[in-house]
Amino acid sequence: MKLYYAPQACSMASHIILRELQLPFEAIRVDNRSKRTADGQDFLGINPKGYVAALQLDNGEVLTEGPAILQYLADLKPESGLAAPNGTWQRVRLQETLNFITTEIHGPLGYLFNSAFDEPAQKVFRQKLAKRLALLEQTLERQDYLQGSQFGIADAYLFTVLRWTALFAIELANWPALVRFQARVEQRPAVRDALAVELA
Ligand SMILES: N[C@@H](CCC(=O)N[C@@H](CS)C(=O)NCC(=O)O)C(=O)O
CATH class of the missing domain: 1.20.1050.10 (Glutathione S-transferase Yfyf (Class Pi); Chain A, domain 2)
Known part of the structure; x- marks a missing residue:
């Protein structure tokens, strides 16, 4: 997984949860002014919304919106207790x-x-x-x-x-x-x- 983040922005919540869950991920910094990533990509090509956080899954899908990303991550390891089980x-x-x-x-x-x-x-x-x-x-x-x-x-x-x-x-x-x-x-x-x- 790749987390597109800007330092100390709302994407830090997803960054924290990836670390809490000890999931393998790559953190890719985004310059929110230029909309370029630290590895030289056009961020708008990754997330047309142009804002962090964006989580790119290993299948290429890009998930945006912090609350959705946080729940997706917690559900990868329900035993962590970081989110109550779906349906409850x-x-x-x-x-x-x-x-x-x-x-x-x-x-x-x-x-x-x-x-x-x-x-x-x-x-x-x-x-x-x-x-x-x-x-x-x-x-x-x-x-x-x-x-x-x-x-x-x-x-x-x-x-x-x-x-x-x-x-x-x-x-x-x-x-x-x-x-x-x-x-x-x-x-x-x-x-x-x-x-x-x-x-x-
Ligand atoms: N609705 C989005 C909002 C994300 C958001 O506000 N991101 C800010 C940083 S905290 C951002 O990247 N802003 C840059 C911009 O809008 O150009 C979410 O909840 O994830």
């Missing part, structure tokens, strides 16, 4: 959480990278984020991880996007359970290894 109520809850992260956290944080949004628009995104982070705070006050006591794919995703708050002076210390969550996840060897590659 817990899996539906996991999908609810992944969708919440993608639309309510990743979305508004992603818009803050876009300097075309003026101050009033940015304020709307920041206020929305604060409300959503307060909800996550309540969950993570009760339990160590989003689905309960065990780390899973939603945690890798949340960890990845919450790291961006530092770039926009969003004071995560306002949500102490989120700070503890970030520290907890960052201690995992797979997370450390992914960070070491992406920060290099």
Whole structure:
């Protein structure tokens, strides 16, 4: 498998999960501005959407959209417990959480990278984020991880996007359970290894 990624982008969640599962893969860096890959390919030829993450399977198929990639990977090794089994109520809850992260956290944080949004628009995104982070705070006050006591794919995703708050002076210390969550996840060897590659 090949993971097309940009350093510290949302693709880091898939990178973490590939390492958690100890799956063989090649990480190929994408320059999101030029849309060229580090091995000289036109990224738009691989993923016409032009964004990471993209996972190329050994049969040539390219899977995109972080929540789909994360679930695909976890299902390759169901015994890992990184995702509840398909067809269970817990899996539906996991999908609810992944969708919440993608639309309510990743979305508004992603818009803050876009300097075309003026101050009033940015304020709307920041206020929305604060409300959503307060909800996550309540969950993570009760339990160590989003689905309960065990780390899973939603945690890798949340960890990845919450790291961006530092770039926009969003004071995560306002949500102490989120700070503890970030520290907890960052201690995992797979997370450390992914960070070491992406920060290099
Ligand atoms: N809906 C996509 C969004 C992916 C996304 O936002 N990727 C960003 C990095 S976090 C990107 O590559 N942006 C570059 C661009 O859109 O040109 C997903 O959830 O995977």
